Amino acid sequence: MSEPSLVLQATGLHKSYRSGDRQIEVLAGVDLTVGPGESVAIRGESGAGKSTLLNLLAGLDTADAGRLEWNGVGVTPSSATGLRNRFLGMVFQSFYLIPELTARDNVLMPRRIGGRIDAAARQRAEQLLSNVGLSDRGHHLPTQLSGGERQRVALARALMNQPPLLLADEPTGNLDERTGDSVIELLLGLCADTRTSLILVTHNPAHAAKTQRVLTLHAGKLHHG
Amino acid sequence: MPWYFYLALKQLFPSGRRFPFFTAISVLGVALGVGLLVVVTSVMGGFGYEIRRMIVETEGEVQIKSRALIADADRLVEQIERVPGVDAATPYASGVVMIVHEGRPAYPAMRGLDLTTVGRVVNLSHYIRLGSMDDLDDDSVVLSSELAQSLGVTVGGRIEVYSPLMIEKLRSDEIFLAREVRVVGILEIGHQQLDSSMLYCTVRLAQDLYGLGSSVHGINVRAKSGVGEDELAARLNASGLPRGVQAFSWMDSFEEFLWVLNLEKGMIFFLLLFIVIVAAFSVMSSLLISVVRKTREIGLLGALGARARGVAACFCVQGVLIGFFGTAAGLILGFVALALRNDIVLTIARFTQREEALRRFYQFSNLPAHTAPGDIILIIGLTLVISLFAGLIPAWRAARLKPVEAFRNE
Numbered sequence A: 001m002s003e004p005s006l007v008l009q010a011t012g013l014h015k016s017y018r019s020g021d022r023q024i025e026v027l028a029g030v031d032l033t034v035g036p037g038e039s040v041a042i043r044g045e046s047g048a049g050k051s052t053l054l055n056l057l058a059g060l061d062t063a064d065a066g067r068l069e070w071n072g073v074g075v076t077p078s079s080a081t082g083l084r085n086r087f088l089g090m091v092f093q094s095f096y097l098i099p100e101l102t103a104r105d106n107v108l109m110p111r112r113i114g115g116r117i118d119a120a121a122r123q124r125a126e127q128l129l130s131n132v133g134l135s136d137r138g139h140h141l142p143t144q145l146s147g148g149e150r151q152r153v154a155l156a157r158a159l160m161n162q163p164p165l166l167l168a169d170e171p172t173g174n175l176d177e178r179t180g181d182s183v184i185e186l187l188l189g190l191c192a193d194t195r196t197s198l199i200l201v202t203h204n205p206a207h208a209a210k211t212q213r214v215l216t217l218h219a220g221k222l223h224h225g
Numbered sequence B: 001m002p003w004y005f006y007l008a009l010k011q012l013f014p015s016g017r018r019f020p021f022f023t024a025i026s027v028l029g030v031a032l033g034v035g036l037l038v039v040v041t042s043v044m045g046g047f048g049y050e051i052r053r054m055i056v057e058t059e060g061e062v063q064i065k066s067r068a069l070i071a072d073a074d075r076l077v078e079q080i081e082r083v084p085g086v087d088a089a090t091p092y093a094s095g096v097v098m099i100v101h102e103g104r105p106a107y108p109a110m111r112g113l114d115l116t117t118v119g120r121v122v123n124l125s126h127y128i129r130l131g132s133m134d135d136l137d138d139d140s141v142v143l144s145s146e147l148a149q150s151l152g153v154t155v156g157g158r159i160e161v162y163s164p165l166m167i168e169k170l171r172s173d174e175i176f177l178a179r180e181v182r183v184v185g186i187l188e189i190g191h192q193q194l195d196s197s198m199l200y201c202t203v204r205l206a207q208d209l210y211g212l213g214s215s216v217h218g219i220n221v222r223a224k225s226g227v228g229e230d231e232l233a234a235r236l237n238a239s240g241l242p243r244g245v246q247a248f249s250w251m252d253s254f255e256e257f258l259w260v261l262n263l264e265k266g267m268i269f270f271l272l273l274f275i276v277i278v279a280a281f282s283v284m285s286s287l288l289i290s291v292v293r294k295t296r297e298i299g300l301l302g303a304l305g306a307r308a309r310g311v312a313a314c315f316c317v318q319g320v321l322i323g324f325f326g327t328a329a330g331l332i333l334g335f336v337a338l339a340l341r342n343d344i345v346l347t348i349a350r351f352t353q354r355e356e357a358l359r360r361f362y363q364f365s366n367l368p369a370h371t372a373p374g375d376i377i378l379i380i381g382l383t384l385v386i387s388l389f390a391g392l393i394p395a396w397r398a399a400r401l402k403p404v405e406a407f408r409n410e
Helices: A050-057 A077-087 A103-114 A119-131 A147-159 A177-194 A205-209 B003-012 B021-059 B073-081 B145-151 B165-171 B192-197 B203-210 B229-237 B255-293 B295-303 B308-339 B341-351 B355-362 B373-400 B403-409
Strands: A008-019 A022-034 A039-043 A065-070 A088-091 A165-169 A197-201 A213-218 A221-224 B062-070 B086-096 B098-101 B104-106 B109-113 B128-131 B140-144 B158-162 B179-187 B198-202 B216-223 B245-249
Touching: A008 A050, A022 A050, A022 A221, A039 A050, A039 A177, A039 A205, A050 A065, A050 A165, A050 A197, A050 B403, A065 A077, A077 A103, A088 A147, A103 A119, A103 A147, A103 B003, A119 A147, A147 A165, A147 A177, A165 A177, A177 A197, A177 A205, B003 B308, B021 B255, B021 B308, B021 B373, B062 B073, B062 B229, B073 B086, B073 B216, B086 B203, B104 B145, B109 B203, B140 B145, B140 B158, B140 B192, B145 B179, B145 B192, B179 B198, B179 B203, B192 B198, B198 B203, B216 B229, B229 B245, B255 B295, B255 B308, B255 B373, B295 B308, B295 B403, B308 B341, B308 B373
Parallel strands: A039 A197, A039 A213, A088 A165, A165 A197, B109 B198, B140 B179
Antiparallel strands: A008 A022, A008 A065, A213 A221, B062 B216, B062 B245, B086 B109, B086 B216, B098 B104, B098 B158, B128 B179, B140 B198, B158 B179
């Protein structure tokens, strides 16, 4: 099967929220395309709507208007639920590891939700833990890991189902600069190695500069640079 | 294993934690309710069961009674034994007598037994504590244990027996001397009322004392194995018994008492079920707190592609698992308490110096217990259903939580 020309295509996404009597338009017609293996950074001020955009792209929220396609297939929040497990991985600022599970079980969780855990899945989880430099920490609980280690576990988890697209929402926001740098290096390296497309939301211009394309969300629209 | 079941297990029993406090408290609440239900239903069931055992072992499953005396008992016994389901039958004569030993009187119920057939219907020898039923003849009696104790007589002693017939004789200026008999056995059934007031003799002695001639008062019937007592009583009544003669199952004879016993059992079951319901409310409350506490994890599950029904199932399963482990622990707790019930009750009775009152009030020398499988199935079923309901509301809350809202709240 040939690779689709676009992994993600968003056209004219609108989103507004009601705040008291006012209607606040957060996204005013966002267009975005991401090709296979491409990395895109989205920057913007706090409150510019970066997380809102990411939630729409992940099919977690409903746009007021606009169209979203994953691998050329139109998706809505209801149809996205079934596809999300295989199509995209997500990395969050606060890691969001399940505290009752070990690092290994956290990595395996997307596969568990998508189906059964077999030997191949366990082997892949070990490989991913090894890739993020945590092969000897698989049996540790999140509380026994540092912030950087937790984010690396979250990264391994996001890649578990070999998704074509990875969405990262300020993944270094809770980390110190040095740890943040290493996590970004790892994130970009792994995505490049596996030809996983990446949308990285970040405040950090240095991190954004490491991606292939930098966009800025301003006044509800995406701008180059 | 489905992911929601796996995650439910992990949330109840997290990796690396030896004592999950929330789980332990929730399970303990359910276990206490289930344990109490098991103990109380078993003890209440035990009273009914002991009464059945006692009656069946001393009188057979079915009693044939007559408004008047039964004159031709042998022919009627033969007729009864031909009815399908009847194992054996034995005639008896009964009444109240006065007995005296060394100036001490007592007024026990007398039961005259046909020694040739009684062994096929009831097994009184099983309850003999001193002497032997084999030594019983027309000049001897067997006394219940507490009666013998109150009179101060033992095996080999002699007692005088007076019957109401003597009053009749005195009216017609006849002298009817008391019958002096030997005590050849002391019998203990385990029921305070019977052990304090029963005298067993031959049917001929009873007939002499009451002036019955060859008549008897009734016939005890033993059912064949697997034949129900009500069914057999109905069959006997349909078999053409003489006029005025009727068959009663032991349950008919104690119908009101058994009804009261069942009512008490039902009421106590209903009241104690509230302990399980209260425990379920505490489980529900804990799970609701858990839903709020785990908002971001619920959002994460959605982000990982979990469907709302899977998230709901995760919390529902937690409720059911708490119910399951609580039920298992409660059953163990209940059965251990049942095994130790006599020690527990006697300790309390000794401590409060009410041992004698306990025996007198409850009729049994030991606290009876009989666990009916139906009761246990009912307890398990109800507890699991209540636990399931306890998990449903938190599950519904969790399922309604949209990932994006979960992240936003976070």
